[in-house]
Amino acid sequence: MTTAAKKTYRRETPAESLPPPRDRSGALGWLRQNLLASPLDMALTVLCLALIGWAVPPLVRFFVLDAAWSGADRAACLASPQHPEPGACWAFVRAWFGFFVYGFYPLVARWRVDLFFATLAFGIAWLAWLSAPRRDLGAVYFFIVLPVLAFALLSGAPRLGLITIPTELWGGILVTVVVATVGIVVSLPLGILLALARRSDLPAVRGLAVAFIEFVRGVPLITVLFMASVMLPLFVPERLSPDKLLRALIGVSLFASAYMAEVVRGGLAAIPRGQYEAARALGLPYWRMMALVVLPQALRITLPNIVNTFIGLFKDTTLVFAVGIFDFLRTVEAARADPHWVTPVTSVTGYAFAALFYFLCCYGMSRYARSVELRLARHRR
């Protein structure tokens, strides 16, 4: 009888851990498993490599190798005997960079915009870094102090020596950031209120909340912007007529609030009933319970979704072009028509630059959301 079939057996020497066989491990093994596992797999690998070979070298040539990095006007980016195949016209981007970031904001006052960016970045970092101290103060800073500060800096506070700069002069990344930030600053509290209202026992409150949310979520953002832009001046007396940027801000904020309300509602629903009951049992009145027990948990659970909504909001800022606001994308659109810089490659360069900006911002935010998600998952174990 072989050892294998013996009725009894006792291992004499422990079997050591051996390294895996070479052709199944390491680089070769990885290749076999992931790229060459079957005839179909091999065909797909070849196809993918062909695709990469077809697409990547021309892109690298265009955007890096053949690109014009400096120059004074279109001559730098046109085809010439030395450069028969001109690449991207980064010189154009550099020339127009100020416009892309500040719009028509007066040169002398641009330090105010820079200061605004810095204070905003500080506020975001404070709230986004989950281990930061006194994040409740951070919330106060972000939602209350910062708006006032930003308004004074950007729009002007004559009594403090900051001249008024009308919003018509704002443009570019400044406007994109302002619209996105105002969007989140307004939509998060408003969304929370709407979510609570939607869960309310009072039918009138719930009805109004549902109506608002479903209405806003059912229509395109452009129509909301049109409504805000065209109809808002009608609904208020002449003298109160809001300026164009404010109308767009109102439209975007209301729109984002409805989506945020649904996200928060999801978070509230994920809180087990026991939490509500425990809070009630402790004698906490409604608002105290919400503020101290339920909302902190709900917002934490749903933070990744909140960030995703913000990513969507950030991309949606591009739609304000439809109501005449000069956001970043619109500045690129305007710049590429400049006769000094018109070449066959100008448009592509402009769009690529814009795409890079949006991609970095949005991808960065989504990585952050992912890291928060992972961190939350760890804590819940």
Place this chain on the structure above:
Amino acid sequence: MAKPTDAADAGASRSGPAVAIAGLHKWYGDFHVLRDINLEVARGERVVICGPSGGGKSTLLRCINRLEDWQRGRVVVDGIELTDDPKQIVAVRRDVGMVFQQFNLFPHLTVLENCTLAPIWVRHMPKKDAEDLAMTYLRRVRIPEQAHKYPARLSGGQQQRVAIARALCMSPNIMLFDEPTSSLDPEMVKEVLDTMEELASDGITMLVVSHEMGFARQVADRVIFMADGQIVEINEPKAFFAHPAHERTRLFLQQVLR
């Protein structure tokens, strides 16, 4: 129990061991998870595999129906050698039934449909015959009245019994149980173990990975102790529990039996 009629099974030898594993090594990346496993299980034999978590017990079990593959060694099930050849693999899987720790019932099908799925689509049985067969086994596991319910409506113990019936509907010669009671509430463990005990007395070959020492004592012909990816000790249950031969076994039993 209905005997399999498929041509592919005709080649299965009825005389050799049910399962023969020789020199089995498996690596997950650099981690050597199964080390030099040599094991033969005779027909009709009931084997219980126990040991600390991460010891490779489940992995070994899953090699027997090729849910896991391996880098070195041979596995021969019911006379059919398991290689990369899909035909061999399907032939073996028809002959080997498996019950999972998480039940893995199909939630979008009723209990009856769960049981008739494989007979209809793998053995090409007519629907009526498949349903009769399924009802027979549902009666065996004592839940015929649940036939038209969806699995979500059943308790854990009932679901696991359905899973056993589902596996039996393919008339396997060998049944594999991968920690069948580990996900159950304590009061439901007994009903499943009782079902398995009845099965054992039918003469079907059983390999059970479990922590239920009482079951092992009662039902097993041999108990295998595995740790760190290797077989440490094999013995008959009485001797195994009374006089464990290996130091490691003693340590484990001390922790498990209090």
Place this chain on the structure above:
Amino acid sequence: MPSRHARRFVGIALQAALVVIVGGVAYAAFRNAAQNLADAHIVSGFAFWNNTAGFDISQALIDYSPSTSTFGRAFWVGLLNTLLAAGISLVLATVIGFAAGIAQLSRNWLVAHLAAGYVGLVRNVPLLLQLLFWYNSVLVSLPQLHGSMALPGGGILNNRGLFLPRPQVAPGFGYVVTAFVVCIAAVALIRIVIRRRQDRTGEPGHLLWFAAALIIAVPAVVFFAAGSPLSFSVPRMGRFNVEGGVEILPELAALVLALSIYTGAFIAEVVRAGVLAVSRGQTEAAQSLGLRSGTTLRLIVIPQAMRVIIPPLTSQYLNLIKNSSLAVAIGYPDLVQVFAGSVLNLTGQAVEVIAITMAVYLAVSLATSLVMNLYGYAIAVEER
């Protein structure tokens, strides 16, 4: 803690106050609006619907002429254009999305990462930017009229659009269509027959190839027997324009491209999540029963995955329909561009026009939500 009666009283008082406030604000707003509109000599009401439009629309799927068609007619033209662009994009986005979603799950490292790269890139760049890119950078590089490209099959491509042969049906075509419909019905019937047979004898049928052959062969035979009742009006180069054929506007092409690629990336994520939601144990259980991978996919994985996929998929479809309103950016005459753009500018009746436009989208959204809720309810009933 206030008594229950006191709380109810407070609740009712709160609601009453809310209604009064909201009502009051609405009333004040409308009073102002009426005043402002009157000051600007803009009429109110929907009489404008029957006034002559007086502006041209570059793509009209129904008869439309600037001098005789009304604003109401323009509304329908715009709506149909929206439906056309959205419809084509929905189909393309679904195909792209399912392909990319499944590709992300491939065991092939290159395929999986290329798909993930596409999804990651497209999802993080605004749709408007992608639309402008396709329209201004890609389609603008198409040749001028005199340098038009001739396509195999009789098409012409230039920067005015893609001109394809327009199919023209002769009377006999009706027979071909009938034959096609009959074949489809036949296949459905045969499917039932085969199922019954499988239930009886256990023998599975192999319907696919037979069905495909039938659906292609029989109508083809009828087609030729009826004397090939299909001809094509091939586009020809005229002096100032292309004549004949059917024109596909570059605006439409750009919008469809952008919408499909953008929404496809989101659908890919939905599909990926849906397939991942089906636990590995399901596949393992099916495999351990001896089911082959094709059958496992068909009977176990796909049904469960689809249940997870369909609600968010519908949400993405709605997003696509709403995003089609970006047509204003490139001048494609969709509902927003035609109605909330041209008509609004010409009549000045912002309130009515925007209200109607929103009502259309709202109707689509609410209808879809309703259907989705019914679907969810049906599933829940089945599984509880």
